[in-house]
Amino acid sequence: MTFWGKGREPRLVSGMRCSKCDGPLVRIRRCTEVFLRCERCGARLEVRDYARYIDDSFEEDVAHVPMDRI
Numbered sequence: 880m881t882f883w884g885k886g887r888e889p890r891l892v893s894g895m896r897c898s899k900c901d902g903p904l905v906r907i908r909r910c911t912e913v914f915l916r917c918e919r920c921g922a923r924l925e926v927r928d929y930a931r932y933i934d935d936s937f938e939e940d941v942a943h944v945p946m947d948r949i
C-alpha cells in the first residue's frame with residue numbers, strides 16, 4: 880500500500896483506540912492537516928475529538944501544521 884507516499888510515515892498513537900471498532904490508531908500528518916486513522920477499519924477520526932488523549936509530543940507536532948488557515 881503506497882497511499883501515504885514518501886516521507887510521511889503514519890505513527891501509531893499509543894493509548895488511543897478507534898471509537899468504532901476499538902482498533903489501533905495512527906496519526907497521519909499532511910501538509911495542511913493532521914488526523915487520525917484506524918488501522919483496522921480505516922475510519923478517519925478528527926484530532927479534535929481525541930484532544931483529551933493527546934500528549935505533549937503530539938501537540939508539538941500539530942503545532943507546526945497551519946490548521947487554522949483552512
Ligand SMILES: [Zn+2]
Pocket residue numbers: 897898899900901902917918919920921922
Ligand atoms: Zn476502527
